[in-house]
Amino acid sequence: MLKDEEKKVLLTEEEMPRQWYNINPDLPEPLDPPLHPKTGKPLTPDDLSVLFPMSLIMQEVSMDRYIDIPEELLDIYKIWRPSPLVRASKLERFLDTPAKIYYKNESVSPAGSHKPNTAIAQAYYNKKEGVNKLTTETGAGQWGSALSFACSLLGIDLTVYMVRCSYDQKPYRKLMMKIWGAECIASPSDTTESGRAILEKDPNCPGSLGIAISEAVEVAAKSGGSIKYSLGSVLNHVLLHQTIVGLETKKQLEKIEVEPDILIGCVGGGSNFAGFAFPFVPDKQAGKDIRIIAVEPIACPTLTKGPFAYDYGDTAKMAPIAKMFTLGHDFVPQPIHAGGLRYHGMAPQLSLLVKENIIEAVALPQNPVFKASMDFANTEGIIPAPETAHAIKAVVDEALKCRETGEEKVIVFNFSGHGHFDLAAYDAYMNGELVDYAYPDDKIKESIKNLPKF
Numbered sequence: 001m002l003k004d005e006e007k008k009v010l011l012t013e014e015e016m017p018r019q020w021y022n023i024n025p026d027l028p029e030p031l032d033p034p035l036h037p038k039t040g041k042p043l044t045p046d047d048l049s050v051l052f053p054m055s056l057i058m059q060e061v062s063m064d065r066y067i068d069i070p071e072e073l074l075d076i077y078k079i080w081r082p083s084p085l086v087r088a089s090k091l092e093r094f095l096d097t098p099a100k101i102y103y104k105n106e107s108v109s110p111a112g113s114h115k116p117n118t119a120i121a122q123a124y125y126n127k128k129e130g131v132n133k134l135t136t137e138t139g140a141g142q143w144g145s146a147l148s149f150a151c152s153l154l155g156i157d158l159t160v161y162m163v164r165c166s167y168d169q170k171p172y173r174k175l176m177m178k179i180w181g182a183e184c185i186a187s188p189s190d191t192t193e194s195g196r197a198i199l200e201k202d203p204n205c206p207g208s209l210g211i212a213i214s215e216a217v218e219v220a221a222k223s224g225g226s227i228k229y230s231l232g233s234v235l236n237h238v239l240l241h242q243t244i245v246g247l248e249t250k251k252q253l254e255k256i257e258v259e260p261d262i263l264i265g266c267v268g269g270g271s272n273f274a275g276f277a278f279p280f281v282p283d284k285q286a287g288k289d290i291r292i293i294a295v296e297p298i299a300c301p302t303l304t305k306g307p308f309a310y311d312y313g314d315t316a317k318m319a320p321i322a323k324m325f326t327l328g329h330d331f332v333p334q335p336i337h338a339g340g341l342r343y344h345g346m347a348p349q350l351s352l353l354v355k356e357n358i359i360e361a362v363a364l365p366q367n368p369v370f371k372a373s374m375d376f377a378n379t380e381g382i383i384p385a386p387e388t389a390h391a392i393k394a395v396v397d398e399a400l401k402c403r404e405t406g407e408e409k410v411i412v413f414n415f416s417g418h419g420h421f422d423l424a425a426y427d428a429y430m431n432g433e434l435v436d437y438a439y440p441d442d443k444i445k446e447s448i449k450n451l452p453k454f
């Protein structure tokens with residue numbers, strides 16, 4: 001077999017990266033500082049220390065290009081890392097494309113997605129600074145289950161605010177959290193001021209990530225320091241922890257002497273995509289011809305339709321204000337939409353790279369996305385998470401372009417997670433019940449009027 005004909009490229013534990021890659025020093029310009037939600041002044045580490053342990057705050061602003069991964073953390077990573085890079089040869093044959101398609105399989109983690117890469121790190125640094133209780137929010141339930149798993153291994157209590165419509169639709173993610181010892185509350189809830197305020201206006205509110213974040217942040221902010229808050233995406237330190245994905249992918253491609261032409265990933269808050277793609281950004285900046293494509297749903301078109309502006313991280317305006325692509329903090333997605341890619345904002349580091357045209361963005365409707373996902377399941381076997389399916393549809397589109405032009409491009413994508421707990425969405429697709437809902441432009445205009453004016 002030729003080197004690049006191998007089905008699976010594996011790394012040994014010895015070959016696993018020992019450091020994360022921090023993109024801060026390689027950004028084309030410095031990030032605009034995050035602002036305090038009440039005063040509009042740049043946030044200080046002290047402001048942030050109400051919510052986060054100091055070691056994570058320091059990672060947030062660090063200008064060191066590489067940051068050591070602690071030994072104890074590496075030991076936990078080894079439960080499922082290094083993850084395999086797999087040649088999607090059967091999908092290639094099905095598409096009759098000369099393109100070579102590879103996927104980095106992050107679905108092999110105990111929670112079934114990339115999310116434990118940062119969950120374990122965040123639980124570790126909190127524990128090290130004496131924090132014994134965390135709060136967080138979860139949309140589709142993947143982050144909540146990933147952090148529950150991490151907190152269980154590191155001995156931390158956890159309360160998860162889960163977006164109401166997912167709480168009702170996804171009993172199994174809820175049960176995973178319970179197995180790993182966490183408490184899971186449907187959001188909006190009557191346990192917080194922000195939740196009660198929303199319920200008063202709309203007792204049947206399906207919830208949103210923005211609302212759930214407000215509830216989790218409120219509990220931590222009012223705890224006087226004993227409870228901290230943990231976020232599964234968007235923040236610099238989260239993206240940093242995820243870079244182990246891209247660093248492994250680079251090593252794996254080097255092993256088979258393959259250079260990528262196109263890198264693809266799906267984006268919600270941007271963490272799996274950034275973790276996968278950021279380690280390749282310096283190569284592109286140095287002149288390598290690589291296209292890096294972020295894929296979002298047309299139901300939540302943050303990068304393709306939103307403005308690049310300062311906005312609140314949550315609905316109740318309690319979380320920091322960040323400069324990012326945003327649909328407005330009062331964005332409430334359609335419950336009909338199956339994917340977990342529903343956050344109104346986008347990671348500031350990723351937003352900046354999209355604004356600077358280093359990274360491209362596309363938005364896709366969900367029916368063709370599920371069609372591509374079904375094709376993947378019936379060729380490569382794994383049933384993708386609906387989020388991951390967005391990346392797959394973009395991969396298929398690029399591979400079909402190669403069929404027309406005859407180009408043998410190398411397409412590598414991040415397989416962010418499996419869809420074993422999203423089968424109801426597949427059922428809806430197979431029954432023809434999914435709607436290709438595009439978020440209306442006038443709604444975006446309306447939301448943008450409410451951006452902070454500092």
Ligand SMILES: *Cc1c(COP(=O)(O)O)cnc(C)c1O
Nearest residue numbers: 142233268269270271272387417
């Ligand atoms: C959470 C999640 C996403 C979206 O979040 P990002 O921070 O954008 O990565 C994508 N895929 C899967 C499987 C997820 O669980």
